[in-house]
Amino acid sequence: MRFTKDHEWVEVDGDVATVGITNYAAEQLGDVVFVETPAVGKTLKAGDGFAVVESVKAASDVYAPISGEVVEANGALADAPETVNAAPEAAGWFAKIKVANPAELDALMDRHAYETYLQTL
């Protein structure tokens, strides 16, 4: 699993990357009450806002950690947005993206680097 400074995670299986928000991000948000996932077929550039996650208090954009086409969105979040709090780095995933540029993955942090980064916040 690799991580961004904006607290998204990516896990690659073959040429498809599953993306979501980290445990830290979910905890910062508090209770998630609504998730807007992207349309399948949408083409994303790394850094694009591709999903929205809402707590009682506020809405936050979720940014694409890498470029590629959305091949699947986590439809279960529509009825169970609280999954993002319960399992942010597993069942609370947002979308699967067909990796367009594998080199972008190298620019992301590994878990150790991400945890070190969290300590600076």
Added chain:
Amino acid sequence: MSTPTNTENGGAPLKTTPLHSAHIAAGARMVPFAGYDMPVQYPEGVLKEHLWTREHAGLFDVSHMGQARLRGVAPLSAFEEVVPGDFINLKPGKQKYSVLLNRKGGIVDDLMAGRPDDDGLFVVVNGACKDNDFKVIDDELAGQVTIERLEDRALLALQGPEAAAVFQAHAPEAASMVFMDVRPIRAFGQDLIVSRSGYTGEDGYEISIPAAAAVEVWNTLLSDPRVKPIGLGARDSLRLEAGLPLYGHDLDETVSPVEGDLAFAINKNRREQRDFPGASRIVEELAQGPARVRVALKVLEGAPAREGAEISDEAGAIIGVVTSGGFSPSLKQGIALGFVPPAHAPVGSKLKVIVRGKPQSAEVVKAPFVPHRYVRKV
């Protein structure tokens, strides 16, 4: 993920309430609000805090709000020069909700003013507005009232269906109070000013206490298992469900009390006398209807509509804007307050709210979204 930011303080040093260290010790997440470093939530989070208050009792630190005494030869009649309510006939032991008006009939702030005793008027105004409010009152009523700001007092709110039983265990005489009563009460070894009121739609009390005793009273109330501390996040979602406007969002210096759906605060005798600031505009709006009016909206599909979301008619023409909105923990759907022309304001009107470019169905409903549970007789 983008971080929801709060930049309202513009980097100025934050003030603290007498309970600041208690909030930190309780694990609160602190944010700048009204110039103070305030708890937005405690570790349980907004959703649980909200529902706890609806089912049990929530304790809020609202010491950032402005408390003052207005004294003078005739403070009630003097006060009527800046508000549209009937204060001359305000009975001892009662308080009233009112609005401080500018000369154009716009709302400078909304407030509570009451007569706990014979010592003038006891006034509570919004924290973010208090310096300006007291300046406006001082300017307009110079020579008629003197203002003593009660900076050495904290303010707690205890709200929820179990709040009364919790508080009455410490202050038995509070049991005979009804909604909007205000009294001096001796409890916790302190001289309190207590009103049976609040900002959640629930029964409960607002309790003014000497700052030096705030932590002890806070901890004593929290030692009751029915009570949990509640942050500003849930305070906002609770007041939104109660359909109560938030100054600086739903009300501002351009909004009249008629537009703000606060005509109840303009008493009949005052309407006839037309002797309050902006009376010509306000009386005309009462007769002819205002250009826009605050409504309550249920969002019937999609994401919650938040402040700034445009409101359109069913054909897509933009007719208004959401001034506060969010997710209702009690109703599990989006609710909002916003302004639309009166033609679109009747209950049942079908509208759209535009969230991130997408029109979503919404409907005008009767406020409050969640029924008030004020105690009107004991």
